[in-house]
Amino acid sequence: MIDQGVDQLDGVGKEELASVTQIVLGMTKTSKALRIYLPNNPVLIGFISDLGTKMTVHLARYGELSLDVEQFVLRYQGGQVYENRDPKESIASRLHADGIRILFFDQGVEPAEIVAFLGVLGFERASSDDDVVTQLWERNLQHIGYLTEDDFSDPYLMTEDDTAHQQRDALERIRQSLVEQPPPAPRMIPKHLLMLTAEEEGWLRKALDVEGRCNGLDDVIGILAAIVSEVQEPELFADFTAILGNLTVNLVVAGDIPHALKLARFLDRLQKLPITAPEQRHQLAAALAGILSDSTVEVLKVALDTSEAGFDYGELKELLLILGIPALGAICELLGRVEKLKVRKLIVEVLVELGREDPAVFEPFLNDPRWYLVRNVVLILSLIGTPAALKMILGLISHREPRIRREVLGFLERTADAKAKTYLLKYLRDESSALRVKALQVLTRERLSFALKPILALAGGDDFHDRPFEEKREIFLAMGELGQESVLPMLRDQLMKRYWFQKGNEKESVQLAVLGLGRVRSRSALQLLEEARSQKKGGEVRSVLDQAIASHPARHGAQAGRGEVAP
Incomplete structure (x- = not known):
């Protein structure tokens, strides 16, 4: 546990103490990581790099870093910077148990030295003789030193009347002696320990193969x-x-x-x-x-x-x-x-x-300037299909983008909600002729009788003649399908209308009336066509009427929809 709340001590500022605390915390993290990760693991490399940077900055700013080691605590200039009372996990406990009382780091310390030092602290000792002091001495870390309990038997350190200056000289002398000690000779491994049996070699090859596939x-x-x-x-x-x-x-x-x-x-x-x-x-x-x-x-x-x-x-x-x-x-x-x-x-x-539970989460996206994204959200809401989702979709019927309005129209076509179908009428006044035509086709195919009155209003409107022929065609088909016998008078007027000097208009008028009468499945509609043929003697109009009579449902005794065929 790192002590984060230490007040300023004599001669030591809060920033300096905080710097040491962060270094000790970094050593704790890196020590744990060394036990978990492989050397090339990016997490471990990041910890080592961060610790090395903090150590370098501290040493450059404040000079040598010296830590006093107690049984479960590390102190810097009297201020506590680390505490962990678990003997198995405590860095201080490991150092103190092997006699180390002071630990110091000099300028120029390399990350590799810090890793070697933490590697010694982070693993269980292999034998009773393989203590921390021995392992650190074998590694000969040039910029990391320590003083043991035995080192304090030096007369300079034991004299009660010695000044602080004399004690520092004694410490420096001991440290210099440790630095000048030559590294130990490499240990020789007996040759027979390197020999593998055929069985061991086979096992090792299989293990390497498995490891390679991991x-x-x-x-x-x-x-x-x-x-x-x-x-x-x-x-x-x-x-x-x-x-x-x-x-x-x-x-x-x-x-x-x-x-x-x-x-x-x-x-x-x-x-x-x-x-x-x-x-x-x-x-x-x-x-x-x-x-x-x-x-x-x-x-x-x-x-x-x-x-x-x-x-x-x-x-x-x-x-x-x-x-x-x-x-x-x-x-x-x-x-x-x-x-x-x-x-x-x-x-x-x-x-x-x-x-599905809360369609309102999509509401912010319905105002997005990208039409294709809004179109996709409309599709999503239509698939959710709840009343709340339907209400959000209907709010887009007057959207400025025709492709969005088309997507809403597609939803109204697919939905089984009878109340929602009434919103198809709004499309009869849409600024897009293609959408008006599509709405008429849906109303006709599904035989939605509530649309008859608005459609009749379209046919009788002043702007009817300015509409594209495709739209006029769908209007009359819808009239015949939805109105049946009730629209025969209006269709008769359209059929019999004379255009003395505008034969093209007369032909169009007959064509539209014939389309409507073709959807009226009754003998009366067929008789009306025959009456018109008797009055219109020849030309293209007569040909249109002949084809309509020949294909009319009533002529073949067919029965379709709501209308009945007379005998």
């Missing part, structure tokens, strides 16, 4: 997960949670969805455990929320659009569902950018599932 990333994920699951110190938990989040981001950017999913699953499950503290839940949620961002969405979009067959879309779907509502904006953004149809369909399925 994915190192799986090991890293497993180790990080184990650390986060067990660590209790808030600062360490936050550090390792951030590492997991960043690693997941990098995996997503690299297109490695399987490993990204494995990490996201772990973070999500740990967040939901009842034993997880609220602050830890907040940190885990932040790590999950940071996985998708503008940069990762763009990279992921490219990876998804360019991926070959064999890409596991099920894993991508599970990953997006785990990220959930906090990542809704990024998921919608991904939907707006990705081009591959299969991926877009998958993302739509994810968003439908996420928004």
Whole structure:
């Protein structure tokens, strides 16, 4: 445990004491990491680099770093900078048990020396003779020194009347003597210990083969997960949670969805455990929320659009569902950018599932300036299909973008909600002729009788003649289908109308009336056509009437829809 609240001591400022505290904390983290990671692991390398930087800056600013070692405590200039009363985990306890009372670091200390020093402290001793002092002496660390309990038997240090200046001289003399000691000769390994039997060699080859096929990333994920699951110190938990989040981001950017999913699953499950503290839940949620961002969405979009067959879309779907509502904006953004149809369909399925309980989460995206994104949200809301989702869709009927209005019209065509069908009438006055035609076709095909009166108003309106012929055609088809016998008088007027000097208009008028009469399934409609043929003697109009009579349902004794055929 690091003491974070030490007041300023005589001759030592708070900044200096805080600097030492951070160095000792860094040594604690790195010592634990040395027991877990391989030497080339990026997490371990990062810890070592950070510790080396802090040590170098401190030594350059304040000079030699000297720590007094007590049984469970480390002190700097009398101020406590470390405490851990667990003998198995305490750095101070390990040093103190082997007689070390003062530990010092000189300018020029290399990261490799710090690693060697922490390596000695971080592992269980191999035998009763293999103590910390012996191991440090064998490594001959040039810039890391120590004084043991025996060193304080020096007369300079034992004299009660000695001044502080004399004691410093004694310490310097002892340190210089330690530095000048030559490194020990390398130990010779007996030759017979290097020999392997055939059975041992075979086993070793198999072990190497298995190791070669292992994915190192799986090991890293497993180790990080184990650390986060067990660590209790808030600062360490936050550090390792951030590492997991960043690693997941990098995996997503690299297109490695399987490993990204494995990490996201772990973070999500740990967040939901009842034993997880609220602050830890907040940190885990932040790590999950940071996985998708503008940069990762763009990279992921490219990876998804360019991926070959064999890409596991099920894993991508599970990953997006785990990220959930906090990542809704990024998921919608991904939907707006990705081009591959299969991926877009998958993302739509994810968003439908996420928004089913509360469609209002999509409301901010309905005002997005990108029409294609709004169109996709309309599709999602239509698939959700709840009254709340329907209300949000209907609010877009007058949207300025015709492609959005077309998507809403498509929803009204597909829905089975009778109340929603009435909103089709709004499209009869839409500024787009194509949308007006589409709405007329839907009303006609589904035989929605409530639309007859507005359609008759269109046919009798002053602007009817200015409409495209395709739209006029659909109006008369709808009139005949929805009105049946009730519209015969109006269709008769249209059929018999004379245009003495505008034969083209007369032909169009007959064509429209014939279209309407062709949908009126009664003998009366057929008789009206025959009457018109008797009055119109020849030309193209007579040909149109002949074809209409020949194909009329009543002529063949057919019965369709609501109208009945007379005998």
